[in-house]
Amino acid sequence: MHAPDIRHSLSSAARETHARLHGRIEGAVASYIPALAAMPPDLFGIALMTPSGAVAEAGDTRHPFTIQSVSKCFTYAMVLDLLGRDAVRAGVGVQPVGEPFNVIELDPRSNRPFNPMINSGAIAVAGLLRQTLGPDAFAMVKARLSACAGRMLEVDAAVHASEAESGHRNRAIAHLLRAAGAFTADPQEAVELYFLQCSLLVTAHDLAVMGATLAAIGTNPLSGKEVFGVDAVRDTLSVMFTCGLYDGAGDWACRVGLPAKSGVGGGVVAVVNRQLGLGVFSPRLNADGNPHRGLLACEMLAEDLGLHAFDATNSGSSLLPSLAPG
Numbered sequence: 001m002h003a004p005d006i007r008h009s010l011s012s013a014a015r016e017t018h019a020r021l022h023g024r025i026e027g028a029v030a031s032y033i034p035a036l037a038a039m040p041p042d043l044f045g046i047a048l049m050t051p052s053g054a055v056a057e058a059g060d061t062r063h064p065f066t067i068q069s070v071s072k073c074f075t076y077a078m079v080l081d082l083l084g085r086d087a088v089r090a091g092v093g094v095q096p097v098g099e100p101f102n103v104i105e106l107d108p109r110s111n112r113p114f115n116p117m118i119n120s121g122a123i124a125v126a127g128l129l130r131q132t133l134g135p136d137a138f139a140m141v142k143a144r145l146s147a148c149a150g151r152m153l154e155v156d157a158a159v160h161a162s163e164a165e166s167g168h169r170n171r172a173i174a175h176l177l178r179a180a181g182a183f184t185a186d187p188q189e190a191v192e193l194y195f196l197q198c199s200l201l202v203t204a205h206d207l208a209v210m211g212a213t214l215a216a217i218g219t220n221p222l223s224g225k226e227v228f229g230v231d232a233v234r235d236t237l238s239v240m241f242t243c244g245l246y247d248g249a250g251d252w253a254c255r256v257g258l259p260a261k262s263g264v265g266g267g268v269v270a271v272v273n274r275q276l277g278l279g280v281f282s283p284r285l286n287a288d289g290n291p292h293r294g295l296l297a298c299e300m301l302a303e304d305l306g307l308h309a310f311d312a313t314n315s316g317s318s319l320l321p322s323l324a325p326g
């Protein structure tokens, strides 16, 4: 397919998916802090970006929301880049857990969090970043995620204040991890870094760019700059594939077949290796804490564009001219 054809088929897929799911307003906006509960519940945006920077958008793709748990895949890629796989694995595993995102239990075999996509694992990653980078850790995380989005991201101060005030469970997890030896940083500093990273504001368009950066094996499609190394991206996408959707990860892998990560702010990022970044925003969450319509949108796009990693027709591979057969 030629570039204008790709843009055209992505645009119509984004528009059609948006139109078909417009009325699907099941679920409720996250309400554990007032700053999240205030989000207009029916916003809905879908953005797609190829590694060459072709973009397609439908709906509320420029409305800001907090990245929340979607940040976990990017801080994981960052810590892998900084420390390498073995040092990171000493603090957090890569094992699917089949439990909700805020589970407190550690992997009994290792006494470490099961994986970096649940809170305990992401707080372990924050602890490793804090002990490695010191007091500048958040500035560097912000810079790296901004490089991934291709623009400077900022913290939502109100969300950050309420996360920090109400985050007793996450603080408990940080102390447990410190006691278990998952990191050596001060647990309060580690969890503060986690609260800050979760409070960064993004849009569905940003998530598409960030997904496209992973799809392009770490190179931002807009700036052309390398944000993550190839080894970090490979491990990150693998963990997103097996653990990104928490207790629903296995079902997601079968039905949708894409590495993905969701957050309680309403964002979802999904990646088609070497071909596409998907960013969806829909703040109503299902019972598992995942954006209900956001997941439906990924599923519908995967079906319509043939994006499943193990799709028999593998029609998704025709999205990128450089990879198309012939």
Ligand SMILES: NC(=O)CC[C@H](N)C(=O)O
Pocket (backbone or CB within 6 Å): 068, 069, 070, 101, 102, 119, 163, 170, 198, 262, 263, 264, 265, 289
């Ligand atoms: N799933 C999420 O997005 C959780 C993020 C939220 N800030 C928490 O730590 O509980």
